[in-house]
Amino acid sequence: MSYFRRHCIEQKLLVGTFAAIPHPVAIEVTAASGVDFLCIDWEHSQISRDRIEDLIRAADVHRVPAMVRVPGHAAEDIAAALDAGAAGVLVPRVSTAEQARAAVKATRYPPLGARGVGPGRAAAYGYRIPDYLAKANAELLLAIQVETAEGLANIAEIAAVDGVDLIFIGPGDLSVSIDAMGPTGKDRLDAAIRSITTTALSARRAVGIFRPSADDVGVWSQAGISFFVLASDTMFLGAGLAVGVDAAKQGKHAAKTE
Numbered sequence: 206m207s208y209f210r211r212h213c214i215e216q217k218l219l220v221g222t223f224a225a226i227p228h229p230v231a232i233e234v235t236a237a238s239g240v241d242f243l244c245i246d247w248e249h250s251q252i253s254r255d256r257i258e259d260l261i262r263a264a265d266v267h268r269v270p271a272m273v274r275v276p277g278h279a280a281e282d283i284a285a286a287l288d289a290g291a292a293g294v295l296v297p298r299v300s301t302a303e304q305a306r307a308a309v310k311a312t313r314y315p316p317l318g319a320r321g322v323g324p325g326r327a328a329a330y331g332y333r334i335p336d337y338l339a340k341a342n343a344e345l346l347l348a349i350q351v352e353t354a355e356g357l358a359n360i361a362e363i364a365a366v367d368g369v370d371l372i373f374i375g376p377g378d379l380s381v382s383i384d385a386m387g388p389t390g391k392d393r394l395d396a397a398i399r400s401i402t403t404t405a406l407s408a409r410r411a412v413g414i415f416r417p418s419a420d421d422v423g424v425w426s427q428a429g430i431s432f433f434v435l436a437s438d439t440m441f442l443g444a445g446l447a448v449g450v451d452a453a454k455q456g457k458h459a460a461k462t463e
């Protein structure tokens with residue numbers, strides 16, 4: 206089993222970020238920052254299918270596992286990400302056990318699933334198909350996102366699906382779906398996150414969540430969440446620049462008023 210999937214299943218603390226900038230330079234900078242993994246965001250960024258392979262290649266140079274958040278539930282997209290050499294997939298908006306079973310089917314080779322065999326990068330372009338087939342089911346992480354009112358209602362059935370490694374909570378979509386946005390919805394959203402976490406943990410699934418900053422990672426890790434996707438390369442770029450620009454302007458202002 207890959208250390209990435211093992212650490213995830215064993216619920217060791219893992220901290221990564223979304224990669225939304227469609228260039229290998231951004232991947233190399235992110236990979237060198239000390240993240241445990243990165244998640245290439247094919248759902249919510251302008252990253253194209255052919256670019257994904259180059260981004261994974263860039264992460265491989267730094268030996269940082271790169272998983273891919275696929276745009277939806279299509280088996281072809283899951284296969285494309287895994288054939289490119291992704292360390293796993295994050296499947297968004299899984300709201301029923303049937304959808305979770307379809308994600309397992311698309312991610313795992315028989316007998317667990319029905320993923321198609323192909324000569325992609327993951328199988329050394331066809332030169333190592335038997336080796337890859339022998340290890341892929343054990344190496345690849347399957348994370349599914351629970352982020353709708355329907356998913357919240359069905360969490361026990363979803364978490365019971367064999368072959369799912371991690372239940373990943375999307376607080377943004379969840380807050381919209383259960384009408385718990387903004388400060389007034391915080392308690393209801395937190396209660397929903399805790400309910401998903403407790404149910405998934407009792408089904409022996411690891412639990413992950415997106416956090417826009419590190420501020421409450423401690424609180425959520427005490428609740429049993431072990432896998433954190435912290436903001437994204439674009440968010441860190443914007444926030445880092447804003448702090449620098451602000452500090453520079455304040456310095457200028459202080460010099461003027463001395």
Ligand code: 3PY
Binds near residue numbers: 374376
């Ligand atoms: C959400 O918050 O909806 C997400 O999908 C975060 O990853």
Ligand code: MG
Binds near residue numbers: 297352375377378
């Ligand atoms: Mg979402």
